Amino acid sequence: MSLPIADGLLVVVKDDCETCHLVVPVLAELAGREDGVAVVSQDRADFPEGFDAIHDRQLDISWHLGTETTPTVYRIDDGEAVDEQAGWYRAGWERVTGMTGLGAGLPEQRPGCGSDTMLPDNYQRLLRRHSPYPMSSRRVDLGTAEDPVEAAYARGWTDGLPVVPPTEERVARMLEGTDLPPGHVLCTLPPDLAECTVEKVAINAVMAGCRPEYLPVVLAAVEAAAGRGFNIHGVSATTYFSGPVLIVNGPVRRRIGMNSGVNVLGQGNRANLTIGRALNLVVRNVGGARPGGVDQATFGSPSKLSFCFPEDEEGSPWESLAVQRGFGPEESTVTLFAAHGPIEVVDQKSRTPESLARTLALQLRMVAHPKLAGMSEAVVVVSPEHARLFREAGWTKPRLGEEIHSLLTLPVSEMVAGAGGTAEGMPPWLADQRQELTKFSPEGLWFVHAGGGAGGFSAIISGWVGGRAGSEMTTVAIDH
Amino acid sequence: MTTLLDPTSERTTGERPISARPADLADGTVGLLDISKPRGDVFISRLDELLTEMGVAVRHYRKPTFSKPAPLDLRCQIAAECGAVIEALAD
Numbered sequence: 289m290s291l292p293i294a295d296g297l298l299v300v301v302k303d304d305c306e307t308c309h310l311v312v313p314v315l316a317e318l319a320g321r322e323d324g325v326a327v328v329s330q331d332r333a334d335f336p337e338g339f340d341a342i343h344d345r346q347l348d349i350s351w352h353l354g355t356e357t358t359p360t361v362y363r364i365d366d367g368e369a370v371d372e373q374a375g376w377y378r379a380g381w382e383r384v385t386g387m388t389g390l391g392a393g394l395p396e397q398r399p400g401c402g403s404d405t406m407l408p409d410n411y412q413r414l415l416r417r418h419s420p421y422p423m424s425s426r427r428v429d430l431g432t433a434e435d436p437v438e439a440a441y442a443r444g445w446t447d448g449l450p451v452v453p454p455t456e457e458r459v460a461r462m463l464e465g466t467d468l469p470p471g472h473v474l475c476t477l478p479p480d481l482a483e484c485t486v487e488k489v490a491i492n493a494v495m496a497g498c499r500p501e502y503l504p505v506v507l508a509a510v511e512a513a514a515g516r517g518f519n520i521h522g523v524s525a526t527t528y529f530s531g532p533v534l535i536v537n538g539p540v541r542r543r544i545g546m547n548s549g550v551n552v553l554g555q556g557n558r559a560n561l562t563i564g565r566a567l568n569l570v571v572r573n574v575g576g577a578r579p580g581g582v583d584q585a586t587f588g589s590p591s592k593l594s595f596c597f598p599e600d601e602e603g604s605p606w607e608s609l610a611v612q613r614g615f616g617p618e619e620s621t622v623t624l625f626a627a628h629g630p631i632e633v634v635d636q637k638s639r640t641p642e643s644l645a646r647t648l649a650l651q652l653r654m655v656a657h658p659k660l661a662g663m664s665e666a667v668v669v670v671s672p673e674h675a676r677l678f679r680e681a682g683w684t685k686p687r688l689g690e691e692i693h694s695l696l697t698l699p700v701s702e703m704v705a706g707a708g709g710t711a712e713g714m715p716p717w718l719a720d721q722r723q724e725l726t727k728f729s730p731e732g733l734w735f736v737h738a739g740g741g742a743g744g745f746s747a748i749i750s751g752w753v754g755g756r757a758g759s760e761m762t763t764v765a766i767d768h
Numbered sequence: 769m770t771t772l773l774d775p776t777s778e779r780t781t782g783e784r785p786i787s788a789r790p791a792d793l794a795d796g797t798v799g800l801l802d803i804s805k806p807r808g809d810v811f812i813s814r815l816d817e818l819l820t821e822m823g824v825a826v827r828h829y830r831k832p833t834f835s836k837p838a839p840l841d842l843r844c845q846i847a848a849e850c851g852a853v854i855e856a857l858a859d
Contacts, residue, residue: 426774436770445775454773482777491775522835573775758835 290367291349292342297385298326298362298369300350303335305358305401311376312336314391321387330358330404350405351414357400361385375400412457419460421469423487427456440495445573447565447593451495462490465500466507466768474507475514478521480576484510488574489566496566501544502559505622506566508766509534512624513567517760519626523752524577527584529628530752530759531591532571534564535667535736537610538620540766541598548600550740553630553669553747564596589628597738603672604737605679612685612734613763620766625667626759627751631655635674636744641681644674645688648746649695653727655750659703659713661725665732665754665761669747671739685735696727729755796851797825803834808856815854829853 291298297318301308315336318325326342329335330350333343344350353362357374363384364370373380377397381390404410430439436453440446452458463470463486470487477484486507493506513520513532523530536546547557555561577583585592601608601617610621633651638644648668656664670678678688703725705713714725732754739747752758790796798819802808812828819826829846831838846853 423773426778428772428774430770430772432769434770436772439772453770454775456771456773459773477777480777480779482779484777487773488775488777491773495775519836521837526835569775574777576777576779753833753835757833 291352291364291369292328293326293364294367295364296323296326297321298328298353298364299359300328300330300344300353300355300362300403301336301341301359302330302401302404303332307376307398307400308336308359310394310398311359311391314376314381314394315339317387317390318385346417347405347410347414348418350403351418355403355405358403359400360403412461415464416456416460419463421463421471423456423459423463423470425487425491444578445495445569447568447572449565449593451569452497454491454494458494459487459490462494462498462500462503463487465503466490468507468768475511477510477514477570477575478577479524479582480574482574482576484514484570484574489570492569492573493562493566496569497558497562498566499544499558499562502563502566504766504768505534505536505540505544505559505563505620506570507768508622508764509563509567509624510570512622512762512764513571515762515764517756518624518762519759520571520575520577521582523626523759524571524575525582525584526752527586528752529585529587529589529591530626531589531593531595531628532564532567533591533625533627533667533749534567534596535609535623535625536563536596536598536621537601537608537615537623538766539618540620541601546598548598548738552597552600552738552740553595560596560598561594564591564594567596568592568594591628595628597669599736600672600738603675605675606685606735606737609734609736610763613761615763615765621763622766623761623763625665625749625751625761627665627667627749629749630669630747631750633668633746633748634744635746638677638744641678641683641688642691644677645691646695649692651748652692652733653696653698655727655748657712659705659707659710661698661703661714661727662729662732663753665728665734665751667734667736667749667751669738669749670735671743671746672737672741673744674746675737688735689733692733693726693728693730697724698727699723700725731755734761790852793819793822793824793852797827797849799846799850799853800826800828801838801846801853801855802828802830803838803856804831805834805857811856815856 327339328344329341330344360374361384362369362372371384373384437450440451468486472486474484544559546559615621635647655666700719703714704716800812802812
């Protein structure tokens with residue numbers, strides 16, 4: 289749209305604003321100029337009296353100008369605002385207008401009022417009305433007596449919990465969280481191999497309860513899930529427990545208020561909970577993986593609903609997971625791991641890293657089955673109390689990893705099917721080839737630091753089939 | 769009136785009729801596809817025995833991993849070489 293004037297002075301006011309009434313004498317001074325002044329009134333055509341104001345009934349002019357406060361005086365040059373002053377501030381108005389001695393008898397300054405464009409309902413409406421990128425998803429009109437939350441259930445869109453109804457206004461607001469246009473095709477999402485656009489992710493992020501600033505994390509997570517290595521088709525279809533576990537690193541954690549401390553894997557933090565949920569809703573609604581359909585999990589686990597947390601990098605004795613995976617400490621990333629859990633590790637008595645490493649190894653042997661090796665991967669979430677022991681002893685992540693790999697290099701005779709009186713275990717022919725087996729592959733065991741300050745515990749997040757045979761841990765940068 | 773945006777891929781499910789069943793297994797080769805799960809080979813071997821006793825020609829195939837769909841090349845090969853296929857699920 290174009291402004292009502294191409295060059296000159298323009299002032300946006302409203303009747304419901306004391307400061308606007310205060311500056312009416314100033315408007316009279318401006319009107320005395322040769323080129324005059326255009327007065328734009330947001331709420332009443334007859335305010336201020338005698339100025340023949342332009343009534344900005346739809347607020348399109350104010351929206352175009354980006355008006356946040358009334359009054360605001362603008363200098364327009366060639367159809368664009370080139371200078372402005374919000375509220376009443378004599379020096380500012382004199383700068384914008386190029387006049388001196390304005391508003392004699394008025395105070396030096398007086399704050400203005402919020403522009404009507406900033407009222408929530410108006411803001412959402414205007415955002416949608418003026419979006420340069422119209423949304424293309426099918427519109428679903430509900431009956432007047434239909435409850436939108438119930439309607440989402442009835443249409444099979446939810447994970448069993450209520451969702452926030454994805455109205456156009458909410459989705460438009462969500463899309464403000466990214467610089468990508470809604471029509472941008474992010475990926476092709478298995479199992480249906482459906483095109484997944486930014487708009488579809490935004491709709492599901494609204495439903496999950498995300499704020500717009502979480503959207504870049506969700507977008508990155510969807511890209512990671514759709515990657516060939518992560519194999520979301522297999523993760524969704526398996527009878528196993530796993531779902532996508534999201535580990536967030538870098539500055540974005542603090543920026544969006546994620547919780548890496550007390551109750552880090554539990555309830556209570558909106559970003560932690562809704563980002564993981566949004567990814568699973570996208571997998572369900574766009575990818576087409578629904579329980580009982582493609583998803584044939586025997587039990588499933590909460591990671592199929594939401595399992596997302598940030599690493600406590602600031603308190604960690606070690607480099608972060610993202611740095612281990614080749615990113616810089618100032619880069620924001622999300623890592624996807626096909627997994628479930630956690631399995632608890634209790635050790636309140638160890639006072640040496642050797643002793644604590646033995647505890648971790650004993651519990652890690654349980655992953656999948658104590659007699660299975662080389663199948664699942666694991667992430668150990670090391671608590672601050674446990675991490676302190678490793679810090680004081682100078683144990684690096686590689687040092688701890690070596691220790692545990694060594695402790696979990698086990699006699700094949702104990703691991704094969706039939707050993708210990710149970711048929712589960714590694715194939716018996718392995719006993720002809722080697723004496724020992726290591727529980728985890730060298731890339732199959734990771735450590736991250738998170739959790740509350742009190743408690744001699746750590747947490748094992750155990751994975752599905754790892755590596756190329758199943759799902760590869762996948763890390764992507766959050767950059768949209 | 770409330771209007772919501774559809775969160776799904778907006779695809780309609782395509783329906784294809786099941787392909788015609790062979791009238792007689794002896795007319796063509798039967799593929800035996802092991803999906804690489806434990807003990808799938810036990811099931812496949814037994815099927816091999818039973819089909820061979822019936823005079824049916826069999827060919828063996830194996831997916832690289834049970835966790836992913838069969839590669840396209842493998843599916844094309846089975847379609848080209850066999851009149852029917854039996855896929856052994858597992859465990």
